[in-house]
Structure formats: structure tokens, C-alpha cells
Amino acid sequence: MPSNGDQIDTRIEIVTPENIAFEYRVAGPFRRLPAYLIDLGLRVVLFWLGLMVFMLITGLLGVPGVGLGAGLVWAFLLLWFYGGLFETFWNGQTPGKRMMQIRVVTVDGRPINGLQAILRNILRTVDAIGFYQVGFVSALLTERFQRLGDLACGTMVVIEEPQWLREVLRLGDPEVTDLAARLPYRFQPSLSLGRALAAYVDRRATFAWGRRLEIARYLGEPLREKLNLTAETNLDLLLCALYQRTFVAEREGETPGQSPFAAQGLEK
Amino acid sequence: MMQLDHYRIAIRQRSYVDVLDLALRVLRTHAAPLTGLFILGVVPMALFNAYLLQNYLEPETELDIPLTYLWYMLLLVLIEAPLATAAITLYLGEALFQKTVSPRKIARDLIRTFPQMFFFQVLLRIPLIRFVAPWFLLFGVWPYLSEVILLERNPFFRRRRGAMTTIRRLRVLHRGMIGELTGRWMVSMALGGLLFASWGLTFWGLGGMLFNQWEPQGPVYTVFYPAALWLTIGFFTMTRYLSYLDLRIRREGWEVELLMRAEGARLNRQRT
Incomplete structure (x- = not known):
């Protein structure tokens, strides 16, 4: 995808001390x-479950007032430490964040520590003003997109983008197969051309x-000019044929593995 | 016309929440002109509404709430919103896809598109808007009506056979997307309600703290309520524009076109 640094986007680039650059979507x-609402709902459920257990146990022991007190302590712990503890032990995620596939990391892309996790959640009270x-x-x-808690702790929330292999599409059109067989084998698409073909197909x-x-x-x-094909060649078919020759034929072992895609998949 | 060669925004398919977050980024980058156009479009309408509804401020219920005033204000804002925010949409179209933004061109386009905007967005809506039930038809079925009128500028009437008109373009753009667009509309209604409540209550709290005025009277109805409404409308004008872009990206494959162009240019450079 052609792009430049002036474009408005939610992607940011981080350069590590080892001078390795990688991108995050914040x-x-x-x-x-939605993650916040899920966690809020979960906290309410946990509070009521805990309160019922405390009341039941202390009621059986004949000291229901202690159960109520324990319930208040439970509410305090959930209110102040739910997010912090989950983010500490789940590597920057709470159940809500895990479901929404987001994660808290430091601004230089490293995992957060316990202090950062707890502090950013305590400072949520400041962010909640108004x-x-x-x-x-x-x-x-x-x-x-940092709230004050993130700014104070040097953290940010990023979207987890699992890298997976793009499924190879089998076009199954005889015209495509026929044209693919007529393409010169000396022509091997570059990685960027392969990505463009995959996106198109x-x-x-x-x-x-x-x-x-x-x-x-x-x-x-x-492409038609480079491959010396006739002017009547259907351009849609040509792109499909080159895709088929590059990906499908390579995988089925029909041609020698010269292409850069032979040993690796395309990231979606 | 949008030029994909000069785009100032990353072109790719996005989920609705990503579109909403992107709107914040757009607002941050273009804060000054967007605020200026928002004030230019909204303040005259807000003053007009205040003048029109000044006699409805009397409390009517035991709770001392002027319900008629609040209801009429909401209806007026909904009717006026497309016209009040049209310049913002035109600005975004220019700023994100042209090398330079020409205020003169925005003004000219605003005048050129006014008849269609007035007909579709005001005249057709007025008879139905006072009933809540058809709001889905008014706002949910062709959500990108304003964007099509303002940015694509198709004629109202067909001048030659097969020519694109506004209504035909709207049908083509929204075809097969009603389910998803309805879902987005419902989410935006819910989020709009949340934002409105958040802004309204914040203004109320600020007013209470600064002037020790906690009773819901005076400025709460005349200033805070319409301000929260207009701010919500303003924000969703941006998100609607970005959603319109997203729909076109998906329907017309802009991101694929950009890849194709880039690779085509690379091959051409190799040949020469």
C-alpha cells in the first residue's frame, strides 16, 4: 500500500533501541x-457473586454483619485493583481487552510492569471526571490516544493484529489455467507485485x-507489455493467471520454486 | 472530485469503531478549520432556534421541565443539521483528497448543491420528522445522502439516457448494504446518546461549579442542551463522512486500485 508519513491514520511507528522499526495500530x-463495558459488567457480576458467597458463609456462621463488611472490602478491591491485577498477570490485558483484542504496552512497545498496570488503573478516576x-x-x-493514566505511566493501548497466511484462492477457470500456462516462466513477480496480485484476486x-x-x-x-502478450489479452484474466502461476502452481509443485512466495505465505 | 493520487488519509477497510477513532485523529489534525466551519454553520441556526422557541421555555410538568421546548429544539436541530454541517463535509472532501483547500470552491459547491440539499434533507424530512417511528427511514436507509449530494454532485434529473442522477447513485451506493448500515446507524444512535449525555452533564456540572447554579433552568435549556446536541451532530458529521469513504473503499476497491497503480508505475519505470 503506498503511503506517506503525512497521512492521517491510527498506525504509529516505533523504533526500538536496536533500530528495528515496527508498526502498531493504537x-x-x-x-x-466495548472492552471497558465488558469489564464493568464482569466486575458487577463478580461483586454480586462475592457478596452472596460472603453473606451465605457468614450467615451460616451467625455473623451476617461481617459478610457485609467483607462485601465492601471485595467491592473496594474490584474497583481499584481489578484492571491493575489482570493487566499485570495477563500481560497488559483484562478479560474485556482480551475479547476485544487490544493490549496495554509501554510507549516503546514493551510489556507493561505491575506498577504501570496498577497506577494507570488507579488514575482512571481522574480520567473519569466529567x-x-x-x-x-x-x-x-x-x-x-492516551488518557491521563496512560500519559502518567508511559503506556498506550494497541490493537493486536494476528498475522496469518492469506488463503490461496483456487480460481478454477479453464481460461485462467490456460493463460497461466502460456506465461513465460522467466518472469518471477516481486514480493510487492505478489501482494498486489493477491489483494486484487x-x-x-x-x-x-x-x-x-x-x-x-x-x-x-x-504487465501485458512486459510479458509480450497480445492486445486482446483480457487484463482481469491476466492478473488471475499470474496469481495462479505464482501461488497455486507453486504450491502444487507444478513449476520450479523460483518465486519468493515458494517458501513463505503472504501476510494478510 | 476526489483524487486518490493526493490522498491525505490512509486508505483501507475499517471497522466502525476504527472509523470513530479515526474521526478523532481527523479532528485533531484539522481542528482549526473544522471548528471554524462548525461555528459558522451552527451559530446562526442556534440563534434562530433560540429566537423561535423563546416562548416555549415555561415548565410544564411537576418536574419543572419544558418538555415541548426540548422536543422542538431536538426536531429543529435534526432538520437543520445537514445544512449547518454541509461546509464541514465539503471541507473534509477537499482537505483529505486535494493538494490545497480552496474556501472559494467550498462556498461555490455549497451554493451549487443547496437546492438538492434543501429538497432532500429539509423539505422531504419536515412532514415525517415529528414522528419518531420513521426516523429509521429518514436517517438510516440512505445515511450518506448528504455526502452524495455534496461531494459527487450528480444532477437531480436525468439529462441523457443512462446518466447518473442523485437518486440512482444513492441506490447504487447503498445497494445490498442495508443490514450493515442499519447496524451502524443503531450503534451511532447509541453512541450519540452517550456522547450527548456526557457533554450535557459535563456542561451542567461545570455550570454548577462555576456559578453555583445546580437547578435545571435557564442556561441548562438555552445553552447546554443545544450545545451538547450540536457537538454530537458535529462529531457524527465527521464519522459519517469517514464511513462514507469506508463504504466506497469497500464497494469500489480504492485500496486495491492504489496497489495496482503503484505496481503498474513500478513496472513502467523498469521498462523505461
Whole structure:
């Protein structure tokens, strides 16, 4: 994907002390809201369950007042330490965050420690001032969508993006197979060309016919010339054929493994 | 017309929550012009509403709440919102896809599109808007009506056979997406309610702390309530524009087109 640093996006780049750069997608307040609501609901359930257990036990022992006191201590612990303890022992995640696939990390991309986890959750009370307007405004003004608790602890919340292999599509069209067989074997697509082909084949079925040809033309025309194909060659078919030759044929062992994709999948 | 060569926003498919977060990033990057256009569009409408509803401020219930005033204010804001925020949509179209933003062009487009905006967004809505039940039809079925009128500028009437008109374009753009768009509309209604409540209560709390005025009267109805409504509308104008982009990205494959163009250009450079 062509891009430049001036583009508005929720991605940020982090460069480690070892000079390795990698990208994160930071989670803003709206991405974090469902996780917060899940955790809030879970805390309410845990509180009532705990209170019932305490009341039952102390009621059986004949000291129900102690059960109520224990329930208040339980509520205090849930209110102040639920997030901090989960984030400490679950590597920056609470149940809500895990379900929403987000994680708290330090601003340089490392796992957070216990102190950061507990402090950022205690400082949530400051962010909650004005019905979370303080946290909202803070997230709006910072590059990494940090609320005050995050700013104080040097943390941020990122979206976990699992890397998986793009499924190879088998096009099954005889015309594609025929054209793929006629493509010169000396031509091996680069990684970026392979990604472009995979993106096109993955999405082409969702485009109207006219739009499909319009998009295929940008890459299909220079490819057609480079491969010395006739002007009648259908550009949509050409891209599909090159995809088939690059990915499907390679996987089925029909051609020698020269392509850079032979040993590795494409990241989606 | 949007130019994909000069885009200032990362083009890719996004979930709705990501669109909402991206709106915050857009607001941060273009804070000054967006605030200016918001004030320019909203303040005259807000003053007009205050003048129109000044006689409805009398409390009507045992709770001392002027319900008629609150209801009419909500309806007026909903009717006026597309016109009041049209300049913001036009600005975003220019700022995110053109090299430079021309205020003159925005003003010209605003005037050019006014007849269609007034017809679709005001005249057609007025008879139905006082009933809550058809709100889904008014706001949920063709949610990107304003964006299509303002940014694509198709004619109202077909001048030649097969030509694209506003209504035809709306049908094409929204076709097959009603389920997802309805879901998004419901989520935005819920989030809009939350944001409105959050802003409204914050203003109320600030007013209470600064002026020791905790009773819900005077400024709570005349200032805080419409301000919270308009701020919510303003924010969702941005998110609606970004959702419109997202829909076009998915329907028309902009991110694939950009990849194709980049690779095509690379091959052409290799040949020459």
C-alpha cells in the first residue's frame, strides 16, 4: 500500500533501541469502550457473586454483619485493583481487552510492569471526571490516544493484529489455467507485485465488471507489455493467471520454486 | 472530485469503531478549520432556534421541565443539521483528497448543491420528522445522502439516457448494504446518546461549579442542551463522512486500485 508519513491514520511507528522499526495500530476511546463495558459488567457480576458467597458463609456462621463488611472490602478491591491485577498477570490485558483484542504496552512497545498496570488503573478516576470527558479530551489531543493514566505511566493501548497466511484462492477457470500456462516462466513477480496480485484476486469478486476492468488496467497494461502478450489479452484474466502461476502452481509443485512466495505465505 | 493520487488519509477497510477513532485523529489534525466551519454553520441556526422557541421555555410538568421546548429544539436541530454541517463535509472532501483547500470552491459547491440539499434533507424530512417511528427511514436507509449530494454532485434529473442522477447513485451506493448500515446507524444512535449525555452533564456540572447554579433552568435549556446536541451532530458529521469513504473503499476497491497503480508505475519505470 503506498503511503506517506503525512497521512492521517491510527498506525504509529516505533523504533526500538536496536533500530528495528515496527508498526502498531493504537486503540482509541471508541475501540476501548466495548472492552471497558465488558469489564464493568464482569466486575458487577463478580461483586454480586462475592457478596452472596460472603453473606451465605457468614450467615451460616451467625455473623451476617461481617459478610457485609467483607462485601465492601471485595467491592473496594474490584474497583481499584481489578484492571491493575489482570493487566499485570495477563500481560497488559483484562478479560474485556482480551475479547476485544487490544493490549496495554509501554510507549516503546514493551510489556507493561505491575506498577504501570496498577497506577494507570488507579488514575482512571481522574480520567473519569466529567463523565470521562477528561480522558476523552486527553485521547483526542495525544498522538497515541492516551488518557491521563496512560500519559502518567508511559503506556498506550494497541490493537493486536494476528498475522496469518492469506488463503490461496483456487480460481478454477479453464481460461485462467490456460493463460497461466502460456506465461513465460522467466518472469518471477516481486514480493510487492505478489501482494498486489493477491489483494486484487481476493477482492475482485466484490467489484462490478466495469470497475474490475478499470482497476485491472493499471497493472494489467504494463504487465501485458512486459510479458509480450497480445492486445486482446483480457487484463482481469491476466492478473488471475499470474496469481495462479505464482501461488497455486507453486504450491502444487507444478513449476520450479523460483518465486519468493515458494517458501513463505503472504501476510494478510 | 476526489483524487486518490493526493490522498491525505490512509486508505483501507475499517471497522466502525476504527472509523470513530479515526474521526478523532481527523479532528485533531484539522481542528482549526473544522471548528471554524462548525461555528459558522451552527451559530446562526442556534440563534434562530433560540429566537423561535423563546416562548416555549415555561415548565410544564411537576418536574419543572419544558418538555415541548426540548422536543422542538431536538426536531429543529435534526432538520437543520445537514445544512449547518454541509461546509464541514465539503471541507473534509477537499482537505483529505486535494493538494490545497480552496474556501472559494467550498462556498461555490455549497451554493451549487443547496437546492438538492434543501429538497432532500429539509423539505422531504419536515412532514415525517415529528414522528419518531420513521426516523429509521429518514436517517438510516440512505445515511450518506448528504455526502452524495455534496461531494459527487450528480444532477437531480436525468439529462441523457443512462446518466447518473442523485437518486440512482444513492441506490447504487447503498445497494445490498442495508443490514450493515442499519447496524451502524443503531450503534451511532447509541453512541450519540452517550456522547450527548456526557457533554450535557459535563456542561451542567461545570455550570454548577462555576456559578453555583445546580437547578435545571435557564442556561441548562438555552445553552447546554443545544450545545451538547450540536457537538454530537458535529462529531457524527465527521464519522459519517469517514464511513462514507469506508463504504466506497469497500464497494469500489480504492485500496486495491492504489496497489495496482503503484505496481503498474513500478513496472513502467523498469521498462523505461
